[in-house]
């Protein structure tokens with residue numbers, strides 16, 4: 001049975017098409033945004049062809065086609081378009097689409113086109129022979145059911161994971177900088193998993209949560225009787241992490257005393273448990289994270305410069321969610337599925353207004369906030385799709401995101417498309433793009449578009 005992915009934001013039409021194709025013996029998935037389509041393609045390794053609208057809420061169909069080509073999905077891509085947009089369909093064919101069909105769709109014509117496209121690709125035998133594999137094998141290791149994390153496909157996400165892949169196999173100490181909720185701990189884990197130390201311990205300590213007077217004992221351990229309450233020997237975090245990775249979160253909170261001992265541990269790979277008259281050799285790789293400006297702390301004298309250089313052999317800066325472009329929708333769909341499973345619900349997605357609101361919001365709490373907002377919305381939603389009122393987010397002057405929702409490379413084409421959809425009306429185009437009018441004017445100047 002051949003499997004078709006319908007990418008269409010007109011839900012009524014999409015449902016009709018889906019029902020009809022199922023009756024004709026196809027297996028059918030549907031997605032209403034490019035982000036959801038990307039996710040379906042990554043999570044299902046049996047899609048034989050894509051039947052896509054060109055005009056979609058987050059990107060256009062050509063963007064999806066381009067993404068598939070880059071990722072090595074060599075399956076037929078048939079465009080569905082209005083008569084008025086036949087020009088765009090021609091462009092799609094030039095870019096590698098297999099065929100196009102004009103709306104309103106005539107069932108018999110569509111069926112013939114599907115058969116032809118599948119035949120041409122050799123996928124009409126019921127056997128799935130297409131390569132549905134992302135270029136980056138670390139992105140999708142397991143099925144959606146098991147996956148707890150998602151990498152994202154946008155420029156910022158790709159850059160982030162390129163750095164991770166670069167530094168992970170080395171012994172270098174890594175400092176991960178980024179706002180709260182951006183996924184610093186997850187990236188620290190990924191570095192460990194992609195290093196030679198994988199399979200050995202990964203010990204994470206939140207330096208902000210360790211009481212000052214217990215810090216030395218937490219990090220370096222103690223011997224029985226070292227202080228009141230030390231009723232037995234304790235192995236500290238360094239010993240626990242022996243052979244593996246030690247992850248120090250909120251490293252800016254370390255007291256000066258502990259910083260001195262930490263520096264020694266890093267230089268000599270030996271530590272002395274509190275109250276001991278011996279030293280212990282330890283083999284660890286250090287990864288630190290902070291959302292503070294450590295360089296400033298060095299200038300203020302609250303963080304030792306020598307330690308700063310030791311822990312900072314390689315820096316990774318986590319992008320804020322608002323910098324991750326349309327990956328926002330990939331993450332939103334991902335958290336939606338997670339919440340559906342956890343709460344035993346079956347919410348299908350986000351309606352257009354909710355998507356627009358999410359695009360405009362700046363997500364100061366980043367991925368953590370998005371996950372919580374989506375989970376709550378899944379719980380309270382009384383409709384098939386999440387509506388704006390389910391999201392419980394407020395756009396204020398401080399939470400209005402003025403960034404484009406697209407990767408740089410496709411920004412220009414989105415601006416053009418928004419302008420054409422809006423009939424040249426800049427205010428309307430800016431609204432469609434989720435940016436303010438002034439930002440749009442700046443961008444028009446940047447790209448040399450007359451206004």
Ligand SMILES: Nc1ncnc2c1ncn2[C@@H]1O[C@H](COP(=O)(O)OP(=O)(O)OP(=O)(O)O)[C@@H](O)[C@H]1O
Nearest residue numbers: 148149150179180181182183184185186367368371
């Ligand atoms: N790549 C990802 N895919 C899916 N969910 C993610 C990803 N990264 C982070 N998250 C979600 O965001 C939450 C916060 O991530 P994490 O604890 O790694 O952030 P953090 O930057 O270390 O935050 P903090 O600075 O507050 O400690 C996680 O619990 C997880 O639910």
